[in-house]
Amino acid sequence: xxxxxxxxxxxxxxxxxxxxxxxxxxxxxxxxxxxxxxxxxxxxxxxxxxxxxxxxxxxxxxxxxxxxxxxxxxxxxxxxxxxxxxxxxxxxxxxxxxxxxxxxxxxxxxxxxxxxxxxxxxxxxxxxxxxxxxxxxxxxxxxxxxxxxxxxxxxxxxxxxxxxxxxxxxxxxxxxxxxxxxxxxxxxxxxxxxxxxxxxxxxxxxxxxxxxxxxxxxxxxxxxxxxxxxxxxxxxxxxxxxxxxxxxxxxxxxxxxxxxxxxxxxxxxxxxxxxxxxxxxxxxxxxxxxxxx
Amino acid sequence: xxxxxxxxxxxxxxxxxxxxxxxxxxxxxxxxxxxxxxxxxxxxxxxxxxxxxxxxxxxxxxxxxxxxxxxxxxxxxxxxxxxxxxxxxxxxxxxxxxxxxxxxxxxxxxxxxxxxxxxxxxxxxxxxxxxxxxxxxxxxxxxxxxxxxxxxxxxxxxxxxxxxxxxxxxxxxxxxxxxxxxxxxxxxxxxxxxxxxxxxxxxxxxxxxxxxxxxxxxxxxxxxxxxxxxxxxxxxxxxxxxxxxxxxxxxxxxxxxxxxxxxxxxxxxxxxxxxxxxxxxxxx
Numbered sequence: 001x002x003x004x005x006x007x008x009x010x011x012x013x014x015x016x017x018x019x020x021x022x023x024x025x026x027x028x029x030x031x032x033x034x035x036x037x038x039x040x041x042x043x044x045x046x047x048x049x050x051x052x053x054x055x056x057x058x059x060x061x062x063x064x065x066x067x068x069x070x071x072x073x074x075x076x077x078x079x080x081x082x083x084x085x086x087x088x089x090x091x092x093x094x095x096x097x098x099x100x101x102x103x104x105x106x107x108x109x110x111x112x113x114x115x116x117x118x119x120x121x122x123x124x125x126x127x128x129x130x131x132x133x134x135x136x137x138x139x140x141x142x143x144x145x146x147x148x149x150x151x152x153x154x155x156x157x158x159x160x161x162x163x164x165x166x167x168x169x170x171x172x173x174x175x176x177x178x179x180x181x182x183x184x185x186x187x188x189x190x191x192x193x194x195x196x197x198x199x200x201x202x203x204x205x206x207x208x209x210x211x212x213x214x215x216x217x218x219x220x221x222x223x224x225x226x227x228x229x230x231x232x233x234x235x236x237x238x239x240x241x242x243x244x245x246x247x248x249x250x251x252x253x254x255x256x257x258x259x260x261x262x263x264x265x266x267x268x269x270x271x272x273x274x275x276x277x278x279x280x281x282x283x284x285x286x287x288x289x290x291x292x293x
Numbered sequence: 294x295x296x297x298x299x300x301x302x303x304x305x306x307x308x309x310x311x312x313x314x315x316x317x318x319x320x321x322x323x324x325x326x327x328x329x330x331x332x333x334x335x336x337x338x339x340x341x342x343x344x345x346x347x348x349x350x351x352x353x354x355x356x357x358x359x360x361x362x363x364x365x366x367x368x369x370x371x372x373x374x375x376x377x378x379x380x381x382x383x384x385x386x387x388x389x390x391x392x393x394x395x396x397x398x399x400x401x402x403x404x405x406x407x408x409x410x411x412x413x414x415x416x417x418x419x420x421x422x423x424x425x426x427x428x429x430x431x432x433x434x435x436x437x438x439x440x441x442x443x444x445x446x447x448x449x450x451x452x453x454x455x456x457x458x459x460x461x462x463x464x465x466x467x468x469x470x471x472x473x474x475x476x477x478x479x480x481x482x483x484x485x486x487x488x489x490x491x492x493x494x495x496x497x498x499x500x501x502x503x504x505x506x507x508x509x510x511x512x513x514x515x516x517x518x519x520x521x522x523x524x525x526x527x528x529x530x531x532x533x534x535x536x537x538x539x540x541x542x543x544x545x546x547x548x549x550x551x552x553x554x555x556x557x558x559x560x561x562x563x564x565x566x567x568x569x570x571x572x573x574x575x576x577x
Contacts, residue, residue, distance in 0.1 A: 004394055005394060005396060007390075007394070007481065008390040008393070008394030008396045009390070009396065010390075011386040011387060011389055011390035011481075012386070012387050012390045012391070012396070012399075012402070014383045014386065014387075015383050015384070015386070015387040015406070015452055015456070016402070018383070018445060018448045018449065018452065019405070019406060019409055019448075019449060019452065021429075021445075022421070022445055022446050022448065022449045023409045023449045025420075025424065026417050026420035026421050026424060027417070027420070029420040029423065029424060029428075030416070030417070030419060030420040033419070033420065033423070090312075093305050093308065093309070096301070096302075096305065097302075098302045098305045098306050098309070099302070099306055100306065100309075101309075104309040104310075104312070104313055106559070106563065107313045107316055107317060108312065108313070108316065109559060109563050109566060110316060110317075110320075110556075110559060111316060112566060113506060113555040113556075113558060113559050113562075113566070114510075114552055114555050115509070115510030115511075115512065115527055115551065115552070115555065116510065116512065117510075117512040117527040117530055117531060118510075118527070118530065118548050118551055118552050118555075121323070121530055121533075121544060121545075121548040122319045122320060122322075122323050122548065123319060125319075125322060125323050125326050125541060125544070125545055125548075126318075126319040126322050126323070131326075131334060131338070131541055132322070132338065133322060133338035133340060136337060136338050165315070165316070165319075173566070222411050222413075225413060226412075226413030226414060226415060228414075228415055228512075228513050229512045229513055229527075232512075232513075232531065232534070233530075233531060233534060236534060246413075246415070247413060247414075247415030247513075248415075250415050250416070250418065250419075251415060251418060251513075251517075254418060254419045254422075255418075255422075255517065260419060260423075263419050264419055264420070267415070267416035267417070267418075267419060267420075268416070270413060270415070270416050271412060271413065271416045274411075274412070274413055278411075
């Protein structure tokens with residue numbers, strides 16, 4: 001008979017082996033390749049050691065890469081703002097009862113299970129010039145020309161709208177789950193004390209919802225920072241660099257230009273920035289949550 | 294007071310009706326496009342429904358019967374199903390270990406599994422591509438462009454949430470039940486078969502359905518790590534982007550087919566999807 005701990009490790013070992021092989025090894029490998037100059041299509045296709053930080057120094061002056069990071073961050077916070085506001089309102093509205101509520105809720109869940117690449121296709125079919133109804137409706141009734149194949153701002157905001165369509169339901173449902181689990185006593189005492197709805201919302205609901213809000217903000221930020229599929233389908237990163245988010249930029253540098261060394265450095269920086277943003281946000285929100293307890 | 298309440302109800306219903314239209318209209322248009330010939334799609338968009346006898350079935354038969362997309366579909370089914378099975382079994386074992394044994398460092402292992410899901414996959418494209426095509430070699434065989442490669446890879450993204458989901462459920466099964474079985478001389482396998490699996494059945498079902506769904510929907514890694522033999526349906530869908538003069542009808546048909554499992558699962562997992570997407574941090 002094996003000892004108790006040995007059995008435990010035995011049960012854990014498949015998970016650990018897989019996560020090390022396909023999760024941890026790639027991480028160290030990309031860290032390693034980042035120190036080399038390596039382009040298999042160049043005159044010299046071998047790996048050349050360039051010293052620590054050489055590729056990283058080059059990235060500091062890489063305008064396109066820095067802009068792609070800024071674009072991803074901007075996108076993440078813009079969509080977070082809209083999705084959080086809309087999702088919170090919708091979650092609050094779902095607390096009351098109204099006709100056909102479960103039907104509406106069911107339809108609202110639908111975008112969540114659709115693959116990002118399919119969401120991209122759906123939006124492409126709906127909004128592309130010459131096929132989709134949206135440009136036609138906007139042109140005929142509002143005189144507005146929608147052609148995100150040419151207009152950089154439109155392309156960015158089209159992706160924001162697509163992301164709101166896709167992920168607001170997640171915010172709504174998660175916040176609804178949180179709201180329904182809140183204790184009722186504080187509300188009753190507040191009503192007895194004569195608090196109005198505004199006060200109740202800002203002084204009771206929001207502080208009590210902070211743990212759930214942290215989860216939602218965390219997951220949404222992480223997910224929008226790594227968005228690739230939908231954009232790839234809708235705009236392919238264009239026009240120009242208008243929708244070249246970091247994920248797409250890395251893909252293009254690595255698999256079109258074959259800049260392996262530089263691409264690795266980009267990957268590491270990208271990973272680092274994602275972690276830092278979430279860590280800062282987490283510490284800010286966690287400390288604020290403590291103050292208000 | 295009563296009038297105010299009724300007004301509130303009416304405005305909420307109107308708001309939600311509008312939302313439902315916004316959600317459904319693009320999907321409805323995709324379904325319409327998949328039923329039409331290129332000629333019918335030319336010119337002003339026509340939002341009226343297509344009658345069944347007028348459906349242009351060639352949009353479906355061309356990719357799935359004459360074309361390569363039936364292979365893609367088969368690959369997707371094999372990859373997603375095997376991944377769901379593998380993830381569920383591994384997660385059950387791991388969760389039982391984390392829940393029942395006091396292993397040193399198990400808290401950090403628990404946390405570490407989650408960081409794997411949070412990392413942007415784009416950052417891992419290059420190392421995975423290089424590892425799969427050159428480093429992980431078994432004789433001449435590599436993991437590149439194989440279904441096994443994808444199945445193993447998706448474990449990294451599915452295991453964390455599977456473990457988080459199952460942990461809550463297995464922690465809820467009283468320890469005394471296992472201990473009683475051990476006293477009766479049952480081995481670990483019997484405990485799983487007679488106790489854990491029956492009691493955790495609903496959680497196991499949700500875990501495997503959500504794993505299936507994530508594996509089915511994944512695009513970026515599949516498109517980078519396969520080239521011919523292991524391509525899945527999302528990668529097939531993206532092939533429409535680059536071809537000049539896209540055949541919109543066929544593209545819509547492929548998109549529709551790749552959406553079907555999602556629609557089917559919506560009814561099965563709707564109540565659990567929140568818990569699944571938030572790693573059980575928020576219960577649905």
